[in-house]
Each structure stands twice: as structure tokens, then as C-alpha cells.
Amino acid sequence: MAVGVIGNAASLILYAVPILTFWRVIKKKSTEEFSCVPYILALMNCLLYTWYGLPVVSNGWENFLVVTINGFGILLEFSFIFIYFWFTSAQGKASFPNLYISLHFYSGFDFFQFTILNVPLKMVALQLLGSPILVDPLFQLNALVTVFCCVGMISTFVLHTHHLRKLFVGSIGLVASVAMYASPLVAMRQVIKTKSVEYMPFYLSFFSFSASSLWLAYGLLTHDLFLASPNLVGSPVGLLQIVLYCIYRNKEQQHQVVKKEEEDVKEPLPNWDLENKKNNNNA
Numbered sequence: 001m002a003v004g005v006i007g008n009a010a011s012l013i014l015y016a017v018p019i020l021t022f023w024r025v026i027k028k029k030s031t032e033e034f035s036c037v038p039y040i041l042a043l044m045n046c047l048l049y050t051w052y053g054l055p056v057v058s059n060g061w062e063n064f065l066v067v068t069i070n071g072f073g074i075l076l077e078f079s080f081i082f083i084y085f086w087f088t089s090a091q092g093k094a095s096f097p098n099l100y101i102s103l104h105f106y107s108g109f110d111f112f113q114f115t116i117l118n119v120p121l122k123m124v125a126l127q128l129l130g131s132p133i134l135v136d137p138l139f140q141l142n143a144l145v146t147v148f149c150c151v152g153m154i155s156t157f158v159l160h161t162h163h164l165r166k167l168f169v170g171s172i173g174l175v176a177s178v179a180m181y182a183s184p185l186v187a188m189r190q191v192i193k194t195k196s197v198e199y200m201p202f203y204l205s206f207f208s209f210s211a212s213s214l215w216l217a218y219g220l221l222t223h224d225l226f227l228a229s230p231n232l233v234g235s236p237v238g239l240l241q242i243v244l245y246c247i248y249r250n251k252e253q254q255h256q257v258v259k260k261e262e263e264d265v266k267e268p269l270p271n272w273d274l275e276n277k278k279n280n281n282n283a
Helices: 004-015 018-028 037-053 066-088 090-115 119-127 139-157 162-181 184-194 202-221 224-265 272-282
Strands: none
Touching: 004 018, 004 066, 004 202, 018 066, 018 202, 037 066, 037 139, 037 184, 066 139, 066 202, 119 224, 139 162, 162 184, 162 224, 184 224
């Protein structure tokens, strides 16, 4: 229980850390290079594990700690995603209706090809995968919420024992958690590419590692495979983020010093002859 409470505290800080990031977004009125994917995946993870901990799936309130922290996480992640969409670029906002229409066009056209023209399903799938809508955050959010609704309905009306419900919801939650903990790989790739840690805050990496390690311990102590397994991925990824931050933080500082020196060199020197003439005229 003590490990679970400490894990809850670490997770609480982990979910709250992006407040600083989104305060910056609000002040600048721009999402800049920040990605919405980690927050969408975190929302999916919180939804699934809140459902997993409720008495509908678990036996009574055996996973009460899981419900409390993930319920709080749902509120925060919804807030972050709302702010992201509110301040996303005008081009991004304008693209949402076009992408939505594009999805229906591709779906209808591919269905016609598959049923009427007898085109292989593989070609249809490749054409859909080539559609730009699959990388659109709004489409991803709608897709994940739809998946959660399906999981909720199946676990409630199709499966009739707690064991089967925990097995089903826990398996989906396991996949979602692994995806959530793997999502920082996008930010890590950007750090390596740009040699800058600007878009990978240290506190987010630190508390991600701390929360993952504590929940891994809690899952092992309670013999809950679905709580322990995803954190086997989360802990190493969090540690790798911290290592990358330590490596590229110094390089970024060196780069800023060099850039400042270059700007100082490029700064035009004062024209002393002109200054002397002005002083003589004034005299």
C-alpha cells in the first residue's frame, strides 16, 4: 500500500508537469514544435486504467489507488489536449474538415473498389494508410475514444466474470501503456536530431522514470501483471530520457554560447571618424 501511495504521488506530479509546457503555449499562443501524441496516448491510458480499477472490472475496490490517480489524469489530459487544439496553427485548424471529408472519400472509394472492382484488400489498406488523416491528432483522439467506448461495452455486456473482464481490459490497457511510455521516443529522436532538449523537459523525464519504477514495484508486490508489465518498458525509456537530457543539455549550452559570440562578432562596429566629426561640430 505504501508503495502504491508513493507511486500515486509521483504519477500526480508526472501528470501535472506539462502544466508548465502548456502555460508556455498559452503565453505564446502557439503549440510550436510540441506534439499532441503523448497526451492523447496518456488520456487513453488513464481512461482504460480507471475503468480497470472500478468494481465493474476489478473485485470491489482492490485497485482504488489506480482509480484515483488515473481519474485525476483524465481531467488533466483532457485540459492539455483542449489547449493544444485551441492554440494549434490556423492551417491545422483549417485542415480538420478537409481531412474528415478525405477519410470518407477514401473509405467510400476503397469500398467501391473492393466490392465492385474486386481489388485486393491489401491495396485498399495501403491506400488508406497513405491518407494524411492518420497522422492528424483530432482523428487519433476520436479513434482512441472510440476504442475505449468499445472496450467498455464489451467488458460490461459481453464478458460476465471479473476474471475475464480484468483479462480483457488489462490486455488493452497493457498495449495503451506501452504505447504511452514509448511515445517519448518521438521527442528523443528530435533531441538527437536538433541537439536541443528544449522540447523534452527534464522534470517530465524524471517523474516519468520515478512513477514507472514505483508502479513496477507495486505491480510486482500485488502480483498484478497488467500493472507491472507496461512499467518494464516505462522505466528504461524514462531513464534513457534522463541520460539524453544530461548529454545534450551541455551541448545546447555550448551552442548558445557560440551563437552569442557569433552575434557579437557580426554586430557593426561604431564609426569613430563620424563620432569625432560630430564632437568637433558640437564644440
